[in-house]
Amino acid sequence: MSSSPLPLSTWALNVSPSPTLAVDAKAKALQAAGDDVCGFAAGEPDFDTPQHIKDACIAALQGGKTKYAPTPGIEPLRVAVAERYMADYGLKVLPSQVVVSPGGKFSCYLGVLATCSPGDEVIVPAPFWVSYPEMVKLAGAVPKLVLADDRTGFKLTPAQLEAAITPKTKLVILNSPSNPTGAIYTRAELAALVDIAVKHNLYILADEMYEHLVYDGAHATCIAALSKEAEARTIIVAGFSKTYAMTGWRIGTLVAPPPIAKAVSELQSQMSSNVTTFAQYGALAALKEKEKTQAALKEMLVAFDRRRKFLHAELNKIPGITCLLAEGAFYLFPNISSFGLKDVDFCSRLLDTGKVAAVPGSAFGAEGYLRLSYATSDEIIKKGVERLARFCASLKK
Numbered sequence: 001m002s003s004s005p006l007p008l009s010t011w012a013l014n015v016s017p018s019p020t021l022a023v024d025a026k027a028k029a030l031q032a033a034g035d036d037v038c039g040f041a042a043g044e045p046d047f048d049t050p051q052h053i054k055d056a057c058i059a060a061l062q063g064g065k066t067k068y069a070p071t072p073g074i075e076p077l078r079v080a081v082a083e084r085y086m087a088d089y090g091l092k093v094l095p096s097q098v099v100v101s102p103g104g105k106f107s108c109y110l111g112v113l114a115t116c117s118p119g120d121e122v123i124v125p126a127p128f129w130v131s132y133p134e135m136v137k138l139a140g141a142v143p144k145l146v147l148a149d150d151r152t153g154f155k156l157t158p159a160q161l162e163a164a165i166t167p168k169t170k171l172v173i174l175n176s177p178s179n180p181t182g183a184i185y186t187r188a189e190l191a192a193l194v195d196i197a198v199k200h201n202l203y204i205l206a207d208e209m210y211e212h213l214v215y216d217g218a219h220a221t222c223i224a225a226l227s228k229e230a231e232a233r234t235i236i237v238a239g240f241s242k243t244y245a246m247t248g249w250r251i252g253t254l255v256a257p258p259p260i261a262k263a264v265s266e267l268q269s270q271m272s273s274n275v276t277t278f279a280q281y282g283a284l285a286a287l288k289e290k291e292k293t294q295a296a297l298k299e300m301l302v303a304f305d306r307r308r309k310f311l312h313a314e315l316n317k318i319p320g321i322t323c324l325l326a327e328g329a330f331y332l333f334p335n336i337s338s339f340g341l342k343d344v345d346f347c348s349r350l351l352d353t354g355k356v357a358a359v360p361g362s363a364f365g366a367e368g369y370l371r372l373s374y375a376t377s378d379e380i381i382k383k384g385v386e387r388l389a390r391f392c393a394s395l396k397k
Ligand SMILES: Cc1ncc(COP(=O)(O)O)c(C=O)c1O
Pocket: 043, 102, 103, 104, 105, 106, 108, 129, 175, 178, 179, 207, 209, 239, 240, 241, 242, 247, 250, 251, 252
């Protein structure tokens, strides 16, 4: 008896795997096979988690914090997150408005699921973090991609936002500082976008994952803290992964108006239960032992800033490349459109012949760019950018 293969679901067939993880995995496989590849693809700090955070987690594990925890997070951590929004932004948050999830990625997904129904439209400014359109599709909603290229500093303008809104629009996703561009919206720029969201009664998903990774005296703005109207419609996502070099811990935070926070917690109760209980005690130490945490963060920021300036200067010396100096996160997003190659081909040849791993801009909805992460060592950056320069020179011949 012959049977045809059982079909997979719409969700499984329509989801695109993360291209950033794919490039990083390919680079790591080449490295494991003995190839000397300079990796600019990974979106994670090359630092280890600060010791006091690890110690608190180990103590919790040894102390028996090994059972299920409350779905939205252990109470002291929710309290500490609420307190830090008051301290950082003057935003009054109740612990019941905080949901701790297994990573900021999951927090974003739950935020979308809690607000969007099938057929709703979600405005996603491009260049976007690769997961947003996929999350929107997994909720049955429709991503509306709006390109904001280097001519506007990779920032969506109020006119662009307004033009993309239809009666079906439910949510707009704003990410500042941005992955992949490092761009930071000013307070005034965000206030102008919020005005439009208020006018059209949209939810805002404010992905503030990189809020503490800022340079040149720049400040990240907490969108919910802009006004009462902003607060009433904004879901803030943040986390521990990037700021405290805790990517493998899988802890993200979501802060939202009470009905949304409750819905997010209920969704989480059916999807993942809770974040690993003892890991939450490590996150708690990151917020409570402020001096040690700040010292560790400062050390990372000094290194990131040095690398950012170096990489930016070297990229702009390469004929054919132009690159804005981003003020946040740990990415630069150079324009390589002058080479006349599709960015996917550029990256594939760069990896195969130049031995440099970079992610094509098209993975982020912006053809003609590269995303380079400078969360890697000074040596690799120096060697990698020299290789990139040689590769670009070979293309010009
Ligand atoms: C913009 C942005 N948001 C959210 C996340 C999710 O972070 P995590 O799930 O590792 O906490 C990332 C990670 O790459 C990111 O770049």
